[in-house]
Every structure is written in C-alpha cells, then in structure tokens.
Amino acid sequence: MWPIRELYSAGLLVYAVAALAGLVAHLRKINRAWIAPLQCYASVTAAALEFTASVGALLSGSEFNWSLSSGIPFIHYGVRLDPLSAFFNLALSLLAACVAIYSVGYLRHGAASRRPSLFCCFLNLMLLSLTLVFTASNVVFFLVAWELMVVSSYFLVITDHESEEARSGGMLYMLMSRGGTGLLYIGFLLLASVAGSMEFQAMHGSGNKLSPTLGVAAFLLLFFGFGVKAGIIPLHIWLPAAHPVAPSNVSALMSGIVIKTGIYGMMRVFFDFYGELPVWAGMLVLVVGVVSALLGVLYALMEHDLKRLLAYHSIENIGIILMGFGSALLFRSFGHPQLAALALVAGLFHTLNHGIFKCLLFLGAGSVLQGAKTRNMEEMGGLIRRMPSTAFYFLVGSIAISGLPPLNGFVSEWFTYQGLLAGFGATPTLTRMAFPIAGALLALTAALASACFVKAFGITFLALPRSENAERATEAPHSMRTGMAILAGACVLLGLGATWFVPIFAPITQQALGVQITQQLVSGNSLLLTAGSVRNGSVSPLMIAIALVALGGVPLVLWLVWGRKSPRVIGPTWDCGLPGLTASNEFTATAFSKPLRMIFAALFRPRREIQAEFDVSRYYPKAIHFESEIQPTFETHIYDPLRVRILAVAARMRRIQTGSIHAYLAYIFVTLILLLIFGVRE
C-alpha cells in the first residue's frame, strides 16, 4: 500500500519548515543568495510528496482521516484525503512544483528579489494553507486555513508595496475576500446547526435537513461566498485588480489554484452538503457560468495589459467550469445521475486544465515582463525571436486555453458541450431550451477566446518590436523555462492521453453522485472518448494528433513533386511604397479588438477622444492625440454606489468608535451578556 498518510504529513512539514526558515532568515537579516532557491526546492520537494500522496489516494480509492482535538468542543484539527480533496490537492501540487522551479530564476529580478527569503516564506505558507484548505475536514479548521491562505496571498500580492497600484489591488482583494468569508461563516453555521457537528462528514446532506427557507439561504450564502473567491461575475472585480500587480509567479498560483478553492468549496456544497437541490439552483449556477464566461472573455478582449487580460480569462474559465457544474446539478434534479456524472467530469477536468494552462500563461507573461519590462502589449512585439522558448510555451498555452484540438482545453470543452447537448433530451419543459442556448454561448465564448489569444500572442510575440525594451529583451533563465516546459508538457499529455486520465474521476463521481461513468466515457481500446456511448458521439485527441502529423505527408509529397525547385527569397513586407516598414505600421492590440468593441458597444460604451494639431489644412496634422477607453460597467454601476453608501454608514458609525479602550470593553461586556441571555432563553 501507498504510505499516503506519511507522504501527506511529510509534505506539510516541509512546507512549514521552508516557511519558518525564510522567516528566520529574514528576521535575522541573513542575506545569502542560496536561501531563497533552497526554499523553492523545498517547495518542490513538498509538492512532490503531496502529489504522490494525492495520486495514491485517488488510485487506491482509500480515504484517510486524521484528527487532533483542540480541547474546545466542536473544534478539531482534522484532515481528510477523500477523492475530491485528493483531486484538488493533486492539481495544487503539480502547479506548486512548476511555480517553485520557475521561482528559482524569477526571484533574481523584480520586486520579489528585494526580500527573497520573506517572499518564499509567504509562498510556502500559502502552499501550506492551500493544502489544508483542500484537505481540512472540520469547518473551523477549514476557515482557519482559508483565512491563512487569504492573508499569505495578500502579502504576496503586495510584494511590490511601494507601488500605489499594488497596494490598492491588494486591498480590494482583501476586502472582497473578507466579505466572501463573512458569507461563508453564516452559511457554515446554518449547516452546522442542523448537523450538530462541525465535521464535514457529519454535515453530509445536512443542507436538506434545514427548513426550506434556511436551506435556500445557506445555499445562496455559500455559493456567493465561494463565488467571490472563484471570481464569478458580478463578484469578480478583485481579479483584474489584484492579479496583474502581483509578481507573476504569484499570479500564476492565484489564477491557477487559489480561485479554484472557490470551486472546491462549491463542489462540497453542491454535492456533499446538499443531497439534492431544486431546479432553480442548477439553473442559477448555469446562468452565472454562462454570464461569467461571456463577459469575462469580452472584457479580456478589450485589455492590452497582458496580465489583466489573463485575469479576465480566469473569469471566463470559471464560467465554463460552472456551466459543467450547473448542468450536473440540473441532471441530478431531474434524476439522471449518469448525465450528471458526465457534466461533473467536464467541470472537474476543466478545473485542472484551466489551472495548468493559466499557470503556464502567467509564467510566460512573467518572463515577458522581465524581458520587455512592461505589461502593456502595445510596447511589445517581436519577442518570438528574442525569447523563442517562452514564445513556444506561451503558444502552447494559448492553443490550450482557446480549446483547440488536440490539447487539454479541447477535451474538457468537448465534454462540456456533450453534457449540454444531452440536456435537451433529458430535461422536461422549458429547462431543456437553456442547454443548447448555453452551448451556443459557450461556442461564442470559445471563439472569442481564440480571437483574444491571437491578439495576445500575435501582438506580444510576432512582427517587429514596438519599444526599445522589447528590442533588448532576452530569454528567461533555465529554471523559468523548465517550469513552463513541464506545464506545457502537461497540456499536451492531458490532451493526447485524456483517455488514460479520465478514469481518475471515477471515485469522485462515485462520492458525489453515487455513479461511476468513466468506463462508459472511454472505449475503443482506450482510443476514444465518448459522450456516454460511442453512438452519442466520440472523439480521439490522440488519433487527431496522429492523423494531423500523418497528413503532413500530403504537402510533403506535393513539395517533393512540384515545389522542390521553387526558390525562396527573403524580402521586405509590402509597405504601400512608403520608405521602410516600422513598428508603427503594425496593427496594435487596441486596433485588433476594435471591430468587437464596436459590435458590443452596448456593453462596453466606448469613449474616445481625438485631438489633432494642424497648420494649413486638417488633412495634414502635425500631431494627433488619441484617447480611448471603455466603461467598466460593474465598477461604475454597482461598486461605486455601494462604496459611497458604505462610507456614509461608516461616517455615522464613527460616533461609537471613540477610541477609548474602556468603551470597547463595555461593548464586549454588553454583547456577552446579550448572547448569554439569548442562549439561556433557547
């Protein structure tokens, strides 16, 4: 047997020791160049241990429980590695290892290089707390780990705390997380009140024991509480603010796995705490998914800040994941556990896939940032010649995130489509119409995503450099390239080898829905992925890849027969007869997305301002000033009014905030008395 428990505990221990070592080194001002890399390698080791433990737990299907009483009733330091936890822990440890390898080289430059040991302390602390979030089996312990994760990631986000942008982005992240956690507290307490225990295992199915009103309330509180973390629209505004300002290796983890803690929480709520949910709940999740996916990609298209663009794509992909979960919930409500399992596999597979390619893309963006010294795509260009490996890995990530075959993004989107397609026949009345419409909007989302990544890759890496920094850019060091290479390899492997990977979901669907569907999802000597049966539709990413390579023979033959003698000349690009092509002739990122900006003008409400100076006639301008922006609808229409209200209330609340410690003691005393009276009366 696999020593799961030992591996898991050893992993936690290594994270903790690495974090402590960093703290000690920072406090005692030990500045040795080898400390931070050593901490990074420690994270790699810990991640490898956790990875092995999770794989073991998933393959053997055995759960392991371990708990330590705290001496306070209801509170145990309990961990449990059930299939769901093991799956998320697997994703976490894979990404953690790659990011840690990448960090060895990354920490030599940039804001994080000023206090590398402290940075690595927080990094290890975050990885530790993430592992605990995914494995905690007690509500209180879960929330402690959750808060630890928020705090440690907050400190990582504001690594570059001298910049105003980083501080305000970090603050927004903190505030939104606090709000979300507040909702979680109430939701969990409601569930715990009927379960009579704070243990997750005791809370299984407790949502259905609550009175209908409270059951709905707890569901909504938990869904939106976790939704803040996952970045669903309209609770998404912290993502595009916090992800770009963080160091890129932190953004990679934030987008890759931290937002997935929200998805993990939703999984627990949907399929563990609630044995069944009404139809509207599934519909809500589906609609939130569709809206998040579509608006996420539309806002991403308008960005020319490379990292903000990627942050908006995280919102999009969370939407795609929720489309899978939403259809799974609907199928469960209508009594189709097999189809629910198919949709659930789609959502979970996309969770892992998005983690991998988003992490890859953020790491790629990090190399680009170090090379070109800017996040603005309009100042990049031509990097494919200066950073060939980074460009290649970024291209792999772009193809994967656009859902194009034969990489992993295609496979999980294919499953999502199949789930949605099955919905039409399996659900009654008007619900069935929602599925194909959602599918069509998923198609729109995917097509827009591929447009966006043509822009992101094309403007960043192709053609001529648009600034001196971009021209002087150099390739990232070896360790950074290794981190990206592993992730790019994972994108390819999970795509081509999907048939061998899908069975890993069997214990999870068994746990969540009581059915195993993965045998039906794979057929034809493990070559075909099916939508339940071969008749419903099948696909084989591996055979597609082989066929693509084999069909390369056709142009090869044509070339040999006819084209061999055709001479190749390197010449200048057609420049309309002007003297010489410069970078200013190139299409810009803003121009690239202009048609879509105009088509979706109702959403973006673009504003532009052109001022031209001219001498003789306005047809011969001397200088042109151009300004263009889109309206951030959610910020101006929801959050700004909300902020104003909160500030107004806070101004009134100031009266009771005297600043005197006696007054505060009195408040605490009065609260305690009130609670006691309340408690005795029950």
Next chain:
Amino acid sequence: MIEQVLLVFFHLALVLLLSPLITGFNRVLKARVQTRQGPSLVQPYRDLYKLFRKGMVIPDTASWIFTATPFVLFVTTLLASLLIPTISAHAPLSLYGGVLAVVYLLALGRFFLALGGLDTGGSFGGLGSSREMTISAIAEPALMLAVFTVAIGAGSTNLSTVAQSGLGQSWRFLAPSQMLAFAALFIVLIAETGRIPVDNPATHLELTMIHEAMILEYSGPYLALIEWAAAIKQLVLMTILVNVFFPFGLSVDWSPGPVLLSLVLFIFKLLLLSVVVAAVEVSNAKMRLFRVPELLAIAFVLSALALVSTFLFQG
C-alpha cells in the same frame, strides 16, 4: 485495416481533386451571369500547379509561425474533411471526431492563419486577422446552435450517425426545424468561406478585404497550400450542408455500385448548392463590415427558431 487505409486515401484523393472544381465552377457561373467570358473550369487546378512551381518571398519580419501556418491550415482542413461523410455515410475517420472536432479543427487552422497575418508586421495582415477572428467569432453561435439542432435530432454528434439517421427519411428536410437550420448554416457558409456579401474573394482593395488581407504576404507553394485549404474548407462546409440535410442517394457502405451512384449525386448536389451560392453572390453588393453582425444575428435567430421548432414538434 488495409481497407481502412485505402479508404482514407480514396477519400483524400476525392477531397483534394474535387475542391478546386467547386471553386472553378463558382467562378464560371458568376462570370456567365455577369456576361463575362470568365476563366475556364479547370483554372483553379492550373493556378495551384503554377503556384507550386513558383518561387516565393518570405517577409524579413516573419518568424517560424509564418512558415508553419500554411502547413497547419492545410493539414487541419484536410483532417476535418476526413471526419465528414461525403459519398458514403461512413466517413473513414468519423469515430475519431464528430461535428465538434470538425468545427474546432477549422478553428485551429484559422488560429494559425490569423497569427500568420500578424507575423508579417504589415498593416494589412493584422487588419485581415482582426476582421477574420471577429466575423468567425460572431458566426460561431449560429453555427453551433444549428449543428446542435441537427445533432439533437439524430441523438449524436457523430456526422456519420447523423447522415445515416437522415437516410431513412428523405423528406425530413421539409420539417421546419431542418429548413430553419439549413438557412442558418447557409448564412454561416457564406460568412465562413468569405463570399459576397461578407467578403469578396476576388478583391484586393485594402479597405474591404478580409481573407485576402491575411494572406497578402504569402506566395508560391505556401500560397498554393492556403488557397487549396480554403477550397477544401468550402467543400467541407458545403458537404455538411448537402449530406446532413439532403442525404438521399447516399451510400450506406463502401460497396462500389452505390458509391458510384452517390458520387454522381454528391457532385450534382454540390453543384446545385454552388448555383445558389453564386446566385447570392451576384445579386448582392458587399456589405459594410459592421453590417455583417446583423446578417449573422439573423442566422443565429434562424437557428434558435430551428431549435424552438424541434422543441415544439418533437416533444
């Protein structure tokens, strides 16, 4: 196994040889309607032959993406053509990917084509890429919804199964859902193959071109591959239209007799569809770029109506 491989080769030969014919036929038709002499029917073959033997100029700003693009585009389009049934309801590789794989393989080719346009560093390449990605993106929901309607009707996304399920019922295309889905897919066909009123394949006017702008810097064998891929893509989309909606006469297996008959019928149906495409092309003026979304919105509404009518009439 050997049989399977032979079938693939046969299918490949058919697609490669037939696709330029459709392009040529379309040009001849248009020329006749416009009372021009026009090129001969086999001109596309001559063009390809000539381009393969010509020299080529590679822009000095371009990277390996520029070189890889024609191959990726050609190979993905060719594979898409192997996933769809042409003259037999059994497409040789249809198990390895259904209609979703076809759509996404074409998208992969387009992804690279758009990158190839940006790679040249000129203004036109980027302009074409931007417009191509925009139009294909807003055509996507209409395409998918129409495809879903068909797939839901047949209970499968596998195109061979879809075609077979239509075989028993030759008059199925008269069902409102089928007609509406056909109309929607026809509009998508016009948009995706760059026909008037969406794009004009014969123009090199900077302000209006879309596809031609992307491939402006390509020449010689690379251009031949791209042009051929465009012809194959057109054949793929037209084949989906004729074989999904009008499958009568389609052979159920690969026995020689029925296959020959279905070959004749297949070409006849394709030519008929070309006549309709040509009629649309000669009787319309090219639209302004920002009117195209309205056209595609019509396609989306049509396919949504197709779905609604499936909902109403099939319980």
